[in-house]
Amino acid sequence: MSNQQIIEKATMTLASLQTGGLMNPTQASKFIRMLQETPTILKDSRVIPMDHDTQKIEKIGFGQRILRPGQEDVALTKEQRAVPTTSTVNLNAKEVIAEINITYDTLENNIEGQSLKDTLMQQIVERAAVDIEELLVNGDKDSNDPFLAQINGMRKNTKSHIVDAELQPISRGLFKRGYKAIPAKYIRVPQDYRFYTSPGNQIEWMDSVADRQTGLGDSAVQGGRSSAFGVPVTGIANMQPYEHSDGETDVSEIILTHPKNIITGFSRNIRIEVDKDIRARKFIIVLTAKLDSVYEEEDAVSKIINVKEM
Template identity: 25%
Template sequence: MSNELLAKAVETNTTVIGGMSGSADPTTGIHVGSEGKGGLLNPEQSARFLDYMFDATVIGKVARTVRMKSDTTEIDRIGVGEKLMKLAAEADNTGANSAVQFSKISLTTKKLRLDWELSTESLEDNIEGADLEDHIARLMATQAGNDLEDVVLNGNTSLSTDALYKSFDGVVKIAKANGHVVAGAGAAVSRDIFNKALKAMPRKYKQRRPDLRFLSGSNLIQDYLYSTSQNIQNVNPQDIASSIIRGDQGSLGGPAGFIAPFAFGIPIVEVPLLKETQTGSYASPSGEHGDIHLTFPNNVVIGIKRDVTVYRFFWPKKDSIEYTMYTRIGTQIEQADAWVVVKDVKVAS
């Protein structure tokens, strides 16, 4: 659907500007106004545009999305702790009120842009002709979604030379700084790795065990599948039974994001953009490493500023069409205490 919207933007001549208030209505078509030389999207249609930017992603599909009216917003959290009840004695007024814990997390967006251009010669000489412009717009829309997911996961402000990653810290860096970190120490992915992750998760979150998910890169999942197929001792009958009882797990709708065999009854979700080329942080590391994450998928919060702008201009002196797309986005972990990372898991060569 994002492809259709960009194609409509092409037809309007110059500019598409939309606000982001309201909710998406899947039954509403994309309206392009004829006022001036641009088209105006109403708030619901703009919301759809942002939703579809994440349509081909994995984390963007399941994360909690916050539509922001300003560059920075605060998300309130509330908790009551655990083990609040106590033994009561007859005719005894020694009770103490339990405290409610309030806290906030800050979510800040950064302005990102995507630029591309097409020369008139490329449109004239290509086998697709004028349709090439729409084709390229569709490819760029898909890549925009991939890049946004990439920075949401792997953003790192200390990487000052990386044009994308330096925008803001992604959830991997936030989780390693504030969550529960388990040292993989260069071990290969196995049931032991998943077992350590589960044991590191605080027990109060295990009350929602059916909602937990392991998140892993593609190669580590492949290594795990290969190891279980090679050694029958690595197969967990409970996981086989879980697959049969629960039935087929529905796809998350992206090019990846399928659910691999369970690890101790918890599905493993493939997230291809999780880095698996990291250098180990243990003594004398060798080879490439990745991370295994355990959390609730909606623990990832993606904040989106409510203005999306796509510009299209024809430059006579260059004889080319130039596109510029802007968006503002940020990410945060709502509850870092409910996130476990097993780092330094070695990827088989």
């Protein structure tokens, strides 16, 4: 196949990526599902397709006992009747954009026939999922990084239950403090929760567990999932260490929450558009999406700060 034929084939193949603007609901849902299938925190969180850029999520629940002693022929008084607590969570999607440039030379050297479109889409989704995870974890409206300043992420949104490790390394005692910081009414099934931390802290904890002369220690050495007080400890690539105010480096955090307590909203206004620059001899693929992330119940989250990585 000649170079010209390759370019012509690529033109037709890439053109099929283009949605002509907005993706239709089916295309948008498929794109979101592909993002969710990528092994990032998106896979764990509760993903909600948003019909508009802003959306309210209604919450309803009972924060106290609803059962009363029963007595035949006697109805409950007004004071004894249970009244649910209601509130709302607001999602305000912010736009993110990616531009991918593919030169003719790259296509000529890496043509994949009919699979070119699928390969490119998969690579775009995989990279976008990693970037979105970075925003969901490290988003901070006060950040100097324009990308991270779009929204407040998990680290910034955790405010109610903070445990200061005071530069102590990861330990059973720190996990216990983080666990006990959350009101007991929330943690009904510990194994459904997650301690999210940096990959370095996860390895340190696995190494600590591996020192035990037990089957659990053997499992940790072989890469099995380690846990603390019944809660799995999960490393997040984008939860990287930072420099402490006193100059100490390699300091990180641990966040305890139920994965489905992390709500990620995606507006259905997702676009993939393709153009060709014949002067620069390249194809241009532009992806735009809108998203936001909040905790459904921030009171059910704790954060251990200033954890020193060994």
